[in-house]
Amino acid sequence: MSNKKKSITLTDIAAAAGVTPMTVSRVVNQNGYVSAETRENVLQVVKEMKYRPNGLARSLKLQKTKTIGLVLGDIANPFAAELARAVRDVTTRRGYNLFICISEHNPKEDVAAFDSLADHNIDGLIVATRSNHAGDKHLTEMIERGVRVVCIGRDFHHENADWVSADNHKGGFQATQHLIDFGHTKIGFIGTSLAGGASLKRFQGYLDALKNNDLEIEERFISGGTATEDAPGYSTEKLGYEAMKRLLVLPNRPTAIFARNDFTAIGAMSAIKESGLRIPQDVAIVGFDDIPMAVHTSPPLTTIRQPTRRQGSIAAESLLKRIESNEPLKREEKVLECELIVRDSTSTQVN
Known part of the structure; x- marks a missing residue:
């Protein structure tokens, strides 16, 4: 013998509330006129009987x-x-x-x-x-x-x-131009490789800002893995930390960094401070996104706020x-x- 409880139907509710199934349907589906008193009565019965609408049946009927x-x-x-x-x-x-x-x-x-x-x-x-x-x-x-x-x-x-x-391209350009305006000429990028960043608009904005100011694009200043057709290539805090460590040991290293996003920038900041360097006196850094924690880093992170x-x-x-x-x-x-x-x-x- 099955112990499965019988599902409550609109007809059951209608019988208990003393109304027609059509009236119950109007109340449950919130369409059609029902007086306030009747609506309140039906809703009370629905609550007491613990009725749950059949979403699948409704979607088949409405095609949604x-x-x-x-x-x-x-x-x-x-x-x-x-x-x-x-x-x-x-x-x-x-x-x-x-x-x-x-x-x-x-x-x-x-x-x-x-x-x-x-x-x-x-x-x-x-x-x-x-x-x-x-x-x-x-x-x-x-x-x-x-x-x-x-x-x-x-x-x-x-x-x-x-x-x-x-506008990721424009944002990337603004971030890089900001560093150039502060006098930086050796600006690194963390978040992709030169070969893998063709579709990354923030990175293309970085490259265009360098070109616009007649600054050399140095591939050794670009760090952070590859983004190929077969991989999304997300840029993480861990990636930022590891990429910054590689950049810091370069001879004639970058004095400023544009990180692909704030999360990556935060990882890079950890690597800079761990190396005994100061931000921004030794290495300046800009992120992208303006996530809530960007204002709480030490020092607070300059970034590109996207909506x-x-x-x-x-x-x-x-x-x-x-x-x-x-x-x-x-x-x-x-x-x-x-x-x-x-x-x-x-x-x-x-x-």
């Missing part, structure tokens, strides 16, 4: 699951958490649930995350990982199957996928617009301005 997928990269970086909060704030306010998947190490994780979310019949997908061939191909296939997609920062181009990003929450909010609103539209929408691209935030890690003029 009210769920959104979000794929993030380096979750150790506070940037990812801030982005997720911004997306969640919008989706929750609009009645959607948010599923989050992580893809940190290789394109296979990208594909696995996309497939996992697709298996849950998500209504749309926000992707905030770095572009790679396998992942981009999979995204294209998902769009052609009808999944709505918006990318944050990822270099993915499809006429039916929106894109939002900070993280705005990117997440815009991406979520764009995706919901696509989901709720009955007409096909053209691709929209939005590039958001960054801001140089000057703190004590660059406050000394070079002689």
Whole structure:
């Protein structure tokens, strides 16, 4: 004999509340007119009977699951958490649930995350990982199957996928120019290699600032691993520490560093201080993102502030617009301005 409890139905609630099943449906689904007194009565019965709506049945009827997928990269970086909060704030306010998947190490994780979310019949997908061939191909296939997609920062181009990003190239240029304005001519970059940074806009901004000021691009000043087509190449605190250690032992070493992100900069700062050097008197450093802890480092970190929450909010609103539209929408691209935030890690003029 089965001990499985019978599921409560709208008919059961209607009988207990003394109303029709249609009235219960209107209250539960929040559509159609029901008097305040009747609504309160039905909700009380729903609570007493511990009724839980059947989400699967509702999604089959409406052809929507009210769920959104979000794929993030380096979750150790506070940037990812801030982005997720911004997306969640919008989706929750609009009645959607948010599923989050992580893809940190290789394109296979990208594909696995996309497939996992697709298996849950998500209504749309926000992707905030770095572009790679396998992942981009999979995204294209998902769009052609009808999944709505918006990318944050990822270099993915499809006429039916929106894109939002900070102006990473301009931010990288500003960071490097700031160091040049303080008199630095030997400026290193931590976060990629010269060969692997072709698609990294912050790095390209760094290179362009050097060229614009007739400064030599020294490959030995560029440290931090490689970013190939088959690897996202995220830049971490550990990478920043190890790369800075390598730069510090160079003859005629850099006097200033532009780190790919604040997390990487914090690792580099640890290596500088561990070596007995001072920031910024011996080595100046600039990060990128302006994560909350940037103002609490010692000394406080000069950085490029990117509008993280705005990117997440815009991406979520764009995706919901696509989901709720009955007409096909053209691709929209939005590039958001960054801001140089000057703190004590660059406050000394070079002689």
